[in-house]
Amino acid sequence: EVHLVESGGGLVQAGGSLRLSCVASGFKFDDYSIGWFRQAPGKAREAVSCFLSHDGTTYYAESVKGRFTISADNAKNTLYLQMDSLTPEDTAVYYCAAEPGLALTTAPEVVDYWGKGTQVTVSS
Numbered sequence: 037e038v039h040l041v042e043s044g045g046g047l048v049q050a051g052g053s054l055r056l057s058c059v060a061s062g063f064k065f066d067d068y069s070i071g072w073f074r075q076a077p078g079k080a081r082e083a084v085s086c087f088l089s090h091d092g093t094t095y096y097a098e099s100v101k102g103r104f105t106i107s108a109d110n111a112k113n114t115l116y117l118q119m120d121s122l123t124p125e126d127t128a129v130y131y132c133a134a135e136p137g138l139a140l141t142t143a144p145e146v147v148d149y150w151g152k153g154t155q156v157t158v159s160s
Contacts, residue, residue: 045154058132
């Protein structure tokens with residue numbers, strides 16, 4: 037059974053940094069598309085950064101390029117999202133996600149597995 041547990045969210049001032057972690061169990065990273073999505077109040081859930089462990093293919097939303105970095109520790113089955121230069125527009129619940137298969141998945145409507153989310157709040 038697939039489980040995803042996020043941690044690392046919190047309150048930070050604009051310009052600050054946070055690192056999110058997602059401990060995964062029940063599957064191997066190499067067999068899945070894994071990533072981070074977020075949902076702000078009143079907005080649709082959107083892909084932030086997604087990753088294919090088997091070939092290194094990486095996606096970043098335009099709004100986070102150059103500020104966020106996704107990484108994975110396959111030995112620990114842990115996915116990370118380093119978030120730098122945070123702005124109030126980054127405030128959202130951040131979700132870890134996993135979708136079986138070898139194609140990069142950035143559409144939230146097709147993702148099968150979700151964590152419960154971790155709140156990130158950036159104050160101005």
